[in-house]
Amino acid sequence: MFNQDVIAALLAGEHDDPFAVLGMQRTADGLVVRALLPGACTVGVVERAGGREVATLDRVDGGDLFAGRIVGRDEPFAYRLRIDWGMHRQDLDDSYRFPPRLGDTDVWLLAEGTHLRPYEKLGAHPLEIDGVAGVGFAVWAPNAKRVSVVGGFNNWDGRRHMMRLRHECGVWETFIPDVAAGDRYKFEIRTQQGDVLLKCDPFAFRAEMRPATASVVNGLVPVTPADPARQRANALDAPISIYEVHAGSWRRVPDDGNRWLTYRELAGQLIPYVKEMGFTHIELLPLNEHPFDGSWGYQPTGLYAPTSRFGSPDDLRYFVETAHANGIGVLLDWVPAHFPTDAHGLAQFDGTCLYEHTDPREGFHHDWNTLIYNYGRKEVANYLTANALFWIERYGVDGLRVDAVSSMLYRDYSRAHDQWIPNRFGGRENLEAIDFLRSMNRIVCAERPSAITFAEESSSFPNVSRPLEMGGLGFHYKWNMGWMNDTLAYMAQDPVHRKYDHGKLTFGPFYAFSENFVLPLSHDEVVHGKGSILARMPGDDWQRFANLRAYYGFMWGHPGKKLLFMGCEFGQADEWQADRSLDWHLLANPLHSGVQRLVRDLNAVQRHYPALHRIDFDSRGFEWISHDDCENSVFSFIRRDDDGHVVLVICNFTPVPRHDYRIGVSAHGRYREIINTDAAIYGGSGIHNDDRLAEPVASHGRDCSLVLTVPPLATVMFELIG
Structure with missing residues (x-):
């Protein structure tokens, strides 16, 4: 019935076409059933329709292979194998009797x-x-x-x-x-x-x-219908304020072994908090399955599997659905830039460099000791693009923040001059990765127009957030890493020295409209020895908190959508640690609770005043009043929309109040404070301005002006009320 080579290959698990041999086969001797069942004592064939045993299979050469003829039958039929395992008997359908499933x-x-x-x-x-x-x-x-x-x-x-x-x-x-x-x-x-x-x-x-x-094994979760309300909330002219969260350390349960909250517990605690704070979106650090907690999810081995740390796939869907029911969008960090070398993962998947490059000059990240996807291989690009669509369609997430885009765009990223391979034109750009990103954005936009994508891109690569038809990469938004670096460096200076770094705050608006920018104060700014955002502020306790509040006021007044990492909203004092909860007890201190209240009010102001969000990405929405008062470290500018709404923003980054400070304005009328980061309710000194009427006195190139008191280390915003 068999030659010895076939038997040996089957028993060794080396046969390259077992379906040609096992199961029910037509042969010259009639129908034959063959089964490889290590550990079986006897094997019979049972007709599935009636349960009648129609054959007993013989053991081949005393091994684990069984075979026998079906007497009196010419046509294949549905059957089961009746197996005696010694300790018990079992009827099983034979997997080798089923046809191919792929069409x-x-x-x-x-x-x-x-x-x-x-x-x-x-x-x-x-x-x-x-x-x-x-x-x-x-x-x-x-x-x-x-x-x-x-x-x-x-x-x-x-x-x-x-x-x-x-x-x-x-x-x-x-x-x-x-x-x-x-x-x-x-x-x-x-x-x-x-x-x-x-x-x-x-x-x-x-x-x-x-x-x-x-x-x-888990069934594929059903498609989440597109929601027009979510599309409006994700639009370029919408007020977007993102709360970035590491699910494992936002809040823990100290009475239960310091465990993580589950997806459902996060739905019950995180979402109400985010709603109360006025954030419009939650951005979750990667939730793809990953083997090492310390990677925070950025080295995933299961791109299609929500991490089981916090519950089941259905639990995650419940979290997203709860967020949407409360008007909160959900964004996921997504990592198509690299993957870990763990033996159970994608590395050398079928014994060859299937998902990665063969040459380490293309395929190995020295920064992270990870492997780089081979974007030029169509099946790999398809795997990743489909994954983006999977999270958006199946889990209903609003968008993806694509991690480490700069490392994808350049072949020489973080490499010595002799450790990279130029592209086919001799350049440093990774043309295959660029094609992949453009294709991914095209497909996501076509299949789910309500979804948005964000690029964490730190270089000056052009047109990252411009449409494909304009030659762009097709992202909706790009993180403004330059703004983040410049402004944090400025704020870290002692106020007496800030006048020498005045340009670090005035430079941002010069390029603010070249991309659709998000202003990020992310997890990357509170780890690896950098300390917390609060810890970077100079001075005594009062000044540090005043600096932080003034900085947040400047950030919310500046063009661009906003992103704040968890804990920053109440002035987390210590550097973020992923293995413990945020320091919620700090809210017993009025200075910390004051920062929290300010962030809540800044989100409310951003939402309420169209001038602060409607045309974030158009230079018509921003105008300097004074960008050259470096001696006083005072900045003033106007935000506006196309319907004539105006918000005046003034920042004083010294601890000296500026009395009788004249600011030129373009419109006559009465101006009212709508936010003052020095207010007593936030922990400030309480210096404020009553409603002020513009005077017909020219200043800053304008026909009229206001005389104000600008509080110390503070940002003040005014609306024109008529």
């Missing part, structure tokens, strides 16, 4: 790398075939010699469920009856060199809690 169109699109939603076919999908419940598995591993699904359901034995190779697209697939949601599994891959690898599923929708590394 011709899927195979074609997967081979092209143009399948918009490959996650609907690849990975592990609970389904029913011919009335039999089980799971369909599929994985891309074109260079493997053999791929098997292993798990508790087959004693992690790679000989039990070997997969079928679809040569046209390099995908291996099989259907395994009786496997169900919650079962753990991996792919056992035999390389061409004979090595055996155990890999988690690149398309797994759920994974084990670290340090375990298996994938977990």
Whole structure:
């Protein structure tokens, strides 16, 4: 019935086409059933329709391979295997009797790398075939010699469920009856060199809690319908203020082993807090499954799996739905720039550099000791682009903040002159990565117009947030890293020296309209020895808090959307530590609670006054009044919208109050304070201005002016009320 080479290959798990041998086969001798069942004592064949046993299989050469003829039957039929394991008996549907699941169109699109939603076919999908419940598995591993699904359901034995190779697209697939949601599994891959690898599923929708590394069968969560209200809230002319959160350390439960909050607990605590504080969006550090807590999620091994640290995929959906029900958007940090070298992950996935570059000058990040995706490989680009769409469509997130874009754009990023390979034109730009980013943004925009993408891009690469038709990368927003660096350096100076660095605050508006900028004070600014934002402010306690409040007032007055990392809103004193909660007890101190109240009021003012958000990205929305008063370290400017609304912003970055300070204004009328960071309710000295009427006295090139008292270390905003 078999030659010895076939038997040896099957028993060793090395046969490259087990479906051609195992299961029910037509032969010259009639129908034959063959089964490889290590550990079985006897095996029978049972007709599925009536439950009648129609054959007993013989053990081949005393091994774990069983075979036998079906007497009196010419046509294949549905059957089960009746197995005596010694301690118990079991009837099982034979996975080798089921046909291929991937259709011709899927195979074609997967081979092209143009399948918009490959996650609907690849990975592990609970389904029913011919009335039999089980799971369909599929994985891309074109260079493997053999791929098997292993798990508790087959004693992690790679000989039990070997997969079928679809040569046209390099995908291996099989259907395994009786496997169900919650079962753990991996792919056992035999390389061409004979090595055996155990890999988690690149398309797994759920994974084990670290340090375990298996994938977990979980149904694909349903599509979340697009919401026009979310599209309006994400628009360029909307008031956007983002609260950046590390889910594992925003707040912990000290009475329960200092554990993390779950997704559902975060929905019940974080979302009401964000709503009360007036933020419009929550941005979560990466929630993709990752093996090392200390990476904060930025080294993911499971791009399609929400981390199990905080609960199930359904729990995460509940969090997003709760946020939307409360008018809060949800953004996810997303990491297509690199992946870790962990043995169970994508590295050398099928024994070759499948997802990464072969040459370390292209494929290895020395900064993070990680591997770089090969964006020029169509299947890899497809894997990543589909992942972006997956989070937006399936979990309903409003957008993605793409991490480390600069490292993707340049081949020589953080490399010595002899440690990188030029592009085909001899340049330093990573043309394949650029094409990938443009394609990803195009597809996201076309498939879910309400979604937005943000680039964390720290270089001067042009047109990052410009449309594709204008030659841009197609992002909706770009983080303004230059603004962040300049302004923090300015604020760290003793006020007596700030006049020498005046340009660090006046430089921003010169390029503020070249991109759609977000002003970020992110987690990167409160780690690695940098201290907290509050700790960078000079002076005694009162001055440090006054500086911080003045800085936030300047930030909210400046063109651009806003982003603040958790804890910064109440003046977290210590550097952020990812393994413990924020210092919520500080709110018992009026100075800390004053900062918190100020941030809440700044968000309310930004929302209420269109001049502070409507045309953030157009120079018509900003006008300097005075940018050259370096001796007093005072800045003044106007924000406006197209409907004639005006907000006047004045910043004094010295501890000296400026009495009878004249400011030129363009419009006659009465001006009223709408925010004053020196107000007593925020912990300030309480110097303020009653309503002021513009005088017909020329100043700063304008026909009329106001005479004000500008409080010390403070930002004051005024509205024109008529």
